[in-house]
Amino acid sequence: MTYQNVDEFISLITEKIRTLFGKELHNANEKDVYYALASIANDEMHPHWCKTNEHYEQKKVKKVYYLSMEFLIGRLLESNLLNCGLLDVTNIALKRLGFKRDAVFIHEHDAGLGNGGLGRLAACFLDSLASLQYPGHGCGIRYRYGLFEQRIIHGHQIELPDYWLKEDYPWETRKSEESISVHFGGSVHMHRRANGSLEFRYENTDEVIAVPYDIPISGYHNHTVNTLRLWSAESQDRNDVANHSDHYYHALDHTHSIDQISGFLYPDDSSYEGKKLRLKQQYFLVSASIQNILRHYLNEGRGPLTQLSEHIVIQINDTHPSLAIPELMRLLMDHYDLNWDQAWETTHKTIAYTNHTTLSEALEKWPKDMVQNLLPRIYMIIDEINERFCQGLWFDCPEMREHIPALAIIADDQIHMARLAIVGSFSVNGVARLHTEILKKKEMKLFYQLFPKRFNNKTNGITHRRWLLQVNPHLANVITDVIGPAWIKRPNQLISLLRYSNDPAFLEQIEQVKLQNKRTLAQFIYDKMGIKVNEKSIFDVQIKRLHEYKRQLLNIFHVIYLYNELKDNPKLDLTPRTFIFGAKAAPSYHLAKEVIKLIHTVASLVNHDYDVADRIKVIFLENYNVSLAEKIIPAADISEQISTASKEASGTGNMKMMMNGALTVGTMDGANIEIRDLVGDQHIFMFGLTSDEVLHYYEHGGYSARDIYNTDDRISRILDQLNSGVFGEQEMEFKDLYYNILYHNDPYFVLKDFDPYIETHELVEQAYRDRSIWLNKSITNIAYSGKFSSDRTIQQYASEIWQLTKNPIK
The missing domain is CATH 3.40.50.2000 (Glycogen Phosphorylase B;)
Structure with a gap:
């Protein structure tokens, strides 16, 4: 059943609250409404569930x-309501009843x-x-x-x-x-x-x-x-x-x-x-x-x-x-x-x-x-x-x-x-x-x-229904207004957006959607952490499991490099940037936990330094999970996919952020290569060693982290700061990271890829400053993202x- 009549749907919510909790709607709280909506969704799904099983058995x-x-x-509440065709009427009903949608949905763990x-x-x-x-x-x-x-x-x-x-x-x-x-x-x-x-x-x-x-x-x-x-x-x-x-x-x-x-x-x-x-x-x-x-x-x-x-x-x-x-x-x-x-x-x-x-x-x-x-x-x-x-x-x-x-x-x-x-x-x-x-x-x-x-x-692949239609409804609506709704069932139809990649009116709509998503995330960050971030800064995002091969360390080294540059030259012309991390380290994974500590130590220094002001902010959002990803991904400008080449089997975060208009900064690893092949070199930022080069070093040697330390003053400065206690409450607080790089010869090639990574981010900054060029790249990525729908994979x-x-x- 599809409830076109909002009053009828509100009556159904009212009856559910009476049945489930023995109370009237005006006495109900957000949790009561959550369970009422879940019951309505179940009532909608269960007859079809029985029919599906019966069909499979009989045929x-x-x-x-x-x-x-x-x-x-x-x-599951939002996705079930979406799939059952009840999400729009739910949103209207909640607004009319005075309930905030997010305050209701958050009651599902x-x-x-x-x-x-x-x-x-x-x-x-x-x-x-x-x-x-x-x-x-x-x-x-x-x-x-x-x-x-x-x-x-x-x-x-x-x-x-x-x-x-x-x-x-x-x-x-x-x-x-x-x-x-x-x-x-x-x-x-x-x-x-x-x-x-x-x-x-x-x-x-x-x-x-x-x-x-x-x-x-x-x-x-x-x-x-x-x-x-x-x-x-x-x-x-x-x-x-x-x-x-x-x-x-x-x-x-x-x-x-x-x-x-x-x-x-x-x-x-x-x-x-x-x-x-x-x-x-x-x-x-x-x-x-x-x-x-x-x-x-x-x-x-x-x-x-x-x-x-x-x-x-x-x-x-x-x-x-x-x-x-x-x-x-x-x-x-x-x-x-x-x-x-x-x-x-x-x-x-x-x-x-x-x-x-x-x-x-x-x-x-x-x-x-x-x-x-x-x-x-x-x-x-x-x-x-x-x-x-x-x-x-x-x-x-x-x-x-x-x-x-x-x-x-x-x-x-x-x-x-x-x-x-x-x-x-x-x-x-x-x-x-x-x-x-x-x-x-x-x-x-x-x-x-x-x-x-x-x-x-x-x-x-990823389900575009959750990772675009559900988590970024404003972008989905703009897309549908331009190319029609066929893309929802046939995601390859997103390719039609290429016709509008230079259309000034469409570019303006896309930019406004991204800005609104960034404002929403900035408010969430302020509510959770008390930190104000510049909503017009580049939102540079790395969200994934914390592992050495995923190289969150390379990312935070880039932050330290920019911080050092600003300290040396406070008038440096730098586009403001907000670095956003989300990651869990395995409980027994000491080095991964040390990276988390380093990110927070750098954040504490950078976020409170007057010379830096709001040109760099470092945010680590704790307890990364699906629901947190749904808040971050629509707001991302940069998608950090910087694993050591040959180590990441595929990646799916790269696909989710691409689908929401973020541009990939990535190594030649996993599905990054297939994204590059689709969008073209001009619409992605690739850098670093190839998988063949990495595997050659592993098999034949020839790489020396200490040589790079001795010849690149940016790297030696960062590592010396790491070792001397500049980032930390005490000297040698991050000695294990320091020794892993210099004495275990940097097993994931952080130092080797550092210079091309810095150069690539210079290109990112230059592209971001020309809004029409940046938005053209963003729309191109969205247009090709239909290839990475899990519908294609299945x-x-x-x-x-x-x-x-x-x-x-x-």
């Missing part, structure tokens, strides 16, 4: 299940189900699947606590629990009747049946109940509502503690250990127990999900399990769900009596793998003994997969014999999960053209030689990997 359509340890879905780009990508993919009417569901874990809530105390990151479920979460539906048992530990006994086949029995296992919570994923202005199923870990009988008072503490500890499985997103794995908990989480996700998939498959009467791949695709998002391969084998053989060859053929044809990184720490390995003790049957199957694979190499590929140690799934007492994922899947895709080429030519070169047809590229997955067809729900 026996082919479905994809997207398995991911992260789904960074953010807040960001779901603590993800950390960074991998989780946000998964959320964008779910949105596109539903909006394009593809049958596709997500499978994840219902973490009670997110990564952490970041607080900055005296410049230091402090981690607080992110208990995002402390309030009722209106979007989830608990499905206790569909719970599934997952087993850990115990022992496995093998028996030979009368017909000669083998039977495997499990004894003395720890049973964990996986309880599903379903969240509807609505398509944009259609009747498709897919499902995100999140699993919660519970004990078999929560009364165990009370019923076994003689073993009270043992029962309590056992229940607690089970609760931990879905307790925290990414528990600290610096200890053996922490690693074991992460492994438990991964197996819990895949076992519950695949048991569920097979149960639905059989209940729908789709045919024998040997035909599973004709009806089902399981896409694993990075290596975390790689245990899906041996788990599907286990279920097919031990529960459904397929022999090894049948199970392997079925598994291999059903599972596809997305690789997200070339970083060694992200290519997971598990200690062999840990897997053997925690998952004995799974270990047996992995061992058998490895033996058959290595034997096949030895007998069928004699030219690869010397490479078997580098290809073996089990090597050096470690289980290599990326190798398992490649061997056990029918498709291996990277997430940007450069990333895929590095996988094929370097990181996974030997596997590419074995399975060249298996490798393919699917450049990431279309490619659907046609080239999954072989899905669209299924409109009537």
Whole structure:
């Protein structure tokens, strides 16, 4: 139903508040209104949700299940109202009732189900699947606590629990009747049946109940509502503690250990127990999900399990769900009596793998003994997969014999999960053209030689519905006024904006929208931090996970350089600039935390220096998450995408800011290259080493950070300031950053790229001063950004990997 009549919609809100809270509208607060609106959205979605599931079952359509340890879905109220066609009437109704929209929407906590780009990508993919009417569901874990809530105390990151479920979460539906048992530990006994086949029995296992919570994923202005199923870990009988008072503490500890499985997103794995908990989480996700998939498959009467791949695709998002391969084998053989060859053929044809990184720490390995003790049957199957694979190499590929140690799934007492994922899947895709080429030519070169047809590229994308239509409605309206609304369903239509890239009236509209967005963000900064920023300054933004390879350090070195220039020459003609950072560092990542401290120390000095006045401001917005990104991105002028070339698989922040008219300052890394190829060199600011140059230095040496320190007085000044206590409360406060650069030879080439980075920012400043040139570049970026919609990415997955067809729900 679409409510064109605002009075009717207000009556519905009034009735919901009476029903839910037993109070009249004039006594309701913003939280009451939030839950009333969520209930209205659910009422709109749930009938279509039932109809969608019924259609998929009756038509026996082919479905994809997207398995991911992260789904960074953010807040859902606004996007659900948008997709249901209720957002405009909601905005009018709230205004008429005297409620501020943001004050209502803020009562929804960001779901603590993800950390960074991998989780946000998964959320964008779910949105596109539903909006394009593809049958596709997500499978994840219902973490009670997110990564952490970041607080900055005296410049230091402090981690607080992110208990995002402390309030009722209106979007989830608990499905206790569909719970599934997952087993850990115990022992496995093998028996030979009368017909000669083998039977495997499990004894003395720890049973964990996986309880599903379903969240509807609505398509944009259609009747498709897919499902995100999140699993919660519970004990078999929560009364165990009370019923076994003689073993009270043992029962309590056992229940607690089970609760931990879905307790925290990414528990600290610096200890053996922490690693074991992460492994438990991964197996819990895949076992519950695949048991569920097979149960639905059989209940729908789709045919024998040997035909599973004709009806089902399981896409694993990075290596975390790689245990899906041996788990599907286990279920097919031990529960459904397929022999090894049948199970392997079925598994291999059903599972596809997305690789997200070339970083060694992200290519997971598990200690062999840990897997053997925690998952004995799974270990047996992995061992058998490895033996058959290595034997096949030895007998069928004699030219690869010397490479078997580098290809073996089990090597050096470690289980290599990326190798398992490649061997056990029918498709291996990277997430940007450069990333895929590095996988094929370097990181996974030997596997590419074995399975060249298996490798393919699917450049990431973002949902333009959230990252433009929802977060920047003023810009969306200006675009629609000029080229019509077709771009909302066909984002490639944004290319029509090129016709207006030199139109003075249109340029003026775009500039006014950007200025208003900057004013809004400036007010938010003042309200949160008490710092006034110049709304007409260049808003220079770097928002992403804090990691050495993402080089927030290079960015803050640029700030220090400009500060030194102004101190030397207070009359320097410098366009005012506001540097905006948002980032979380992993709790045990010392150097990343030191960068956060440095940013705050520099900010404290710069923001209060009379000589600098308001020409430079440094802002670090704490607790970066999806909702904060939605405030920052529409206001960005500069999008900092400055990772060490070859390290960033793709990036999606680059796409979001591009879509909102920011210009990229970037290295030749990830999807930056594909953005450059589309918009042209004149509409992007590229600098620094190429991936080939970086990889050459890593392999052959030849780079000396100390040589650059000795020959570039700007760099030596910055590092000496770092070492002498100019930035800090005491001398050598940042000694670890200093020594990492000079004594560990600057592993991410910050000094090497410093000079071209400074030169590039000089070009940025010159371009920004000519408003017509800058706005032309901005509009060009928006026009080409439709290529980076996740709709395009999902279309490619659907046609080239999954072989899905669209299924409109009537």
